[in-house]
Amino acid sequence: xxxxxxxxxxxxxxxxxxxxxxxxxxxxxxxxxxxxxxxxxxxxxxxxxxxxxxxxxxxxxxxxxxxxxxxxxxxxxxxxxxxxxxxxxxxxxxxxxxxxxxxxxxxxxxxxxxxxxxxxxxxxxxxxxxxxxxxxxxxxxxxxxxxxxxxxxxxxxxxxxxxxxxxxxxxxxxxxxxxxxxxxxxxxxxxxxxxxxxxxxxxxxxxxxxxxxxxxxxxxxxxxxxxxxxxxxxxxxxxxxxxxxxxxxxxxxxxxxxxxxxxxxxxxxxxxxxxxxxxxxxxxxxxxxxxxxxxxxxxxxxxxxxxxxxxxxxxxxxxxxxxxxxxxxxxxxxxxxxxxxxxxxxxxxxxxxxxxxxxxxxxxxxxxxxxxxxxxxxxxxxxxxxxxxxxxxxxxxxxxxxxxxxxxxxxxxxxxxxxxxxxxxxxxxxxxxxxxxxxxxxxxxxxxxxxxxxxxxxxxxxxxxxxxxxxxxxxxxxxxxxxxxxxxxxxxxxxxxxxxxxxxxxxxxxxxxxxxxxxxxxxxxxxxxxxxxxxxxxxxxxxxxxxxxxxxxxxxxxxxxxxxxxxxxxxxxxxxxxxxxxxxxxxxxxxxxxxxxxxxxxxxxxxxxxxxxxxxxxxxxxxxxxxxxxxxxxxxxxxxxxxxxxxxxxxxxxxxxxxxxxxxxxxxxxxxx
Numbered sequence: 001x002x003x004x005x006x007x008x009x010x011x012x013x014x015x016x017x018x019x020x021x022x023x024x025x026x027x028x029x030x031x032x033x034x035x036x037x038x039x040x041x042x043x044x045x046x047x048x049x050x051x052x053x054x055x056x057x058x059x060x061x062x063x064x065x066x067x068x069x070x071x072x073x074x075x076x077x078x079x080x081x082x083x084x085x086x087x088x089x090x091x092x093x094x095x096x097x098x099x100x101x102x103x104x105x106x107x108x109x110x111x112x113x114x115x116x117x118x119x120x121x122x123x124x125x126x127x128x129x130x131x132x133x134x135x136x137x138x139x140x141x142x143x144x145x146x147x148x149x150x151x152x153x154x155x156x157x158x159x160x161x162x163x164x165x166x167x168x169x170x171x172x173x174x175x176x177x178x179x180x181x182x183x184x185x186x187x188x189x190x191x192x193x194x195x196x197x198x199x200x201x202x203x204x205x206x207x208x209x210x211x212x213x214x215x216x217x218x219x220x221x222x223x224x225x226x227x228x229x230x231x232x233x234x235x236x237x238x239x240x241x242x243x244x245x246x247x248x249x250x251x252x253x254x255x256x257x258x259x260x261x262x263x264x265x266x267x268x269x270x271x272x273x274x275x276x277x278x279x280x281x282x283x284x285x286x287x288x289x290x291x292x293x294x295x296x297x298x299x300x301x302x303x304x305x306x307x308x309x310x311x312x313x314x315x316x317x318x319x320x321x322x323x324x325x326x327x328x329x330x331x332x333x334x335x336x337x338x339x340x341x342x343x344x345x346x347x348x349x350x351x352x353x354x355x356x357x358x359x360x361x362x363x364x365x366x367x368x369x370x371x372x373x374x375x376x377x378x379x380x381x382x383x384x385x386x387x388x389x390x391x392x393x394x395x396x397x398x399x400x401x402x403x404x405x406x407x408x409x410x411x412x413x414x415x416x417x418x419x420x421x422x423x424x425x426x427x428x429x430x431x432x433x434x435x436x437x438x439x440x441x442x443x444x445x446x447x448x449x450x451x452x453x454x455x456x457x458x459x460x461x462x463x464x465x466x467x468x469x470x471x472x473x474x475x476x477x478x479x480x481x482x483x484x485x486x487x488x489x490x491x492x493x494x495x496x497x498x499x500x501x502x503x504x505x506x507x508x509x510x511x512x513x514x515x516x517x518x519x520x521x522x523x524x525x526x527x528x529x530x531x532x533x534x535x536x537x538x539x540x541x542x543x544x545x546x547x548x549x550x551x552x553x554x555x556x557x558x559x560x561x562x563x564x565x566x567x568x569x570x571x572x573x574x575x576x577x578x579x580x581x582x583x584x585x586x587x588x589x590x591x592x593x594x595x596x597x598x599x600x601x602x603x604x605x606x607x608x609x610x611x612x613x614x615x616x617x618x619x620x621x622x623x624x625x626x627x628x629x630x631x632x633x634x635x636x637x638x639x640x641x642x643x644x645x646x647x648x649x650x651x652x653x654x655x656x657x658x659x660x661x662x663x664x665x666x667x668x669x670x671x672x673x
Contacts, residue, residue: 045164232547436597466557480580571607610653
C-alpha cells in the first residue's frame, strides 16, 4: 500500500531492551522502510541502520553489525560530519579485523589517520594508532602464526617476502616527488653522494638530501646538463674527423642517447634508468606525517622485484619469474631510525646495489613502527593521560606508484583521466661499466669576487671496465678552467708573464702586454667573447674552449687507476651563492651497451665582495717625443675595497701588477717626482 513511513513507526515501537537481536532486526527493517519512500529519507535510514548495527553488536552478531555499520557509513562519508564518521570508522575497523576482513579494516583505520586527522586531538589519534596496531597484531596471530613470525622477523626487502606484511598508508609518501639518483651525480649540497662512495663499501645507512630544488630551477639545470653532454659528444665527432675546421664541432652522433643520471618530478621518465652491476643507486622519497603525534620508524629499506633477464634480448619478458627470497641479487641499505614530527615532511634517501643483470623494479618501502609517547604540553604530561603501551615492532609495507604526465592528445584522453608511463623506478641493470669518481684537494667554500683559486683534482676509475677519451665540459658562463695532467714545477706566485718591449715599424709600442697563451696559468673568458682577438682561446662563438681533453696514461684509465689534474676556480663578478658545474664525458672501452658515460659534479661556493675597479682614459697633453706614440693616453685606475665588517677581519688587497691587453697600446708607469 506504500505506507512505508507508518510501517517504520510501528516497527520502531515494537523494539525493546529485552532482546537485542529482535530489536536489531526490527530497526533494520524500519531503516529500509525510510529508504523506500517516494522521497527517500536517507538520513533517517542511516541513523536507524547505525542503531541496528549497535544492537547487532550487543547480540554478538558481528557480521550483521559490520554490514549495518558499513551501510550507514556510506551515507555519512564526505558530508563533513567528522565526529560521526570517525566513530563509525573506528567500530568498522575493529569489527573487520576481528572477522579477518583485513582490507576493510585497513581502509577504516587509515581514514582515521588520514590527512584530515589534524582536526582530531592528539590524544585521540594516539588511541586510534594503538588500536590499529593491536588489531593488526591480533589478525596476524589468528591468520598464520608461522607466516607472521617469518615476515615480521625477516628484514628482507624482496617483494616475495614483503608482500606478507600488512599494508600501511602512514606516513604518507608523495610518489610524484620521488627521485632516482644514478651513479655519476656529485653535488656538494648533499650530505653524501653516490659519486663519492666506493661501490665496494656497504654502509648501514644513507643520509637524506637537504631538499628539493625549485621546479623551474631544477628543469633549467637538467637542460643545462643535457646540453653539456651533447657538446661533449659533438666534440668527440670533431676529434675523430681530420677534416674538421677550427670552430666546427660536427653534428650529434647518430643514435646518440643521453646518459641521464637524475630522474625526478620534472624530468622525462618514459625511459628506463640505466645502471651497471655493482653500482649503488639512490632513491629519494618524501615522507609526510599528517598526524598530530610523532612517528618513529626503524629499519627502513626499499622493496624491490628483480627479473633476471638478458637485456640484449629486446622481447618483453614481463612474466619471467622474479628472483626468489634469500638471494644475493640485490644489496639494500636501510636507515636504522628516523622520527617524523607532527605535520612534518622529510626526504629520506635509500639505496640498493644490484648484483645481477636484469630488470630491477622498486615497488615500495618496508619499515617498522615502534612505540610512541603520548603528547606533552609544556614539558609535562597532560593531566589524566598516562603513557600508552603500543604494539611496537610491527613491520609494514607501502607501495610507491608515481604517475606519468596527464594525456591530452585524443578525445578519449580528454574525456577521462589517463596518465602516461612513468618508469623512473624500473631500472635496467647492464654488465659492468666504468665509473668515475672526482675528489678535490683543498676545495674552497668561500671566495671573493674575481678571486682565482688553484685546486688539484684526483680522477679515479672505480668501475670494473677501463675508460678512454676523458673530457671536461664546462657551461657557457664558465668559472672553472682545467689544465693538463699534473706534471708541473713550482708555481710563479700567480703573476702573468710579460712580453719584452719592442718597437714595430709603425712606431706603436707593445710594452708590458700580457702573454695570454700561457700554458701554465689559466685564462678565463671575458663577459663578451667578441672582445677577444686571435690571441684568445675563444674565437667568436667557438665552443671548443668549453671542452678540455684530459690526458690519460696510455690513453686509457684502467679500473682502479687515477690521474691528477690542475684546475682554477674563479669567483663570480657578483656576490652570493655560486654553483661550479662540470661534466666529465668519457667513452667506454670495448663493445658494450653504453657508448659513453658522464659524471656530473657541482660545487657551491659563497662569493663575497672584494674590490671595485673603475678605469678612465683621456688624451694626453704632454710633449710628444720622437720615437714615441703620437697618440698617448693617460689611464687612471680607481680601486675601492668593498668588503664589509670589522676592519681587523676584512681582507686587505695589494695591487701587484696592472696588465694591458692590447695590440696597439702598452702601459707605462708614471713615476712621481
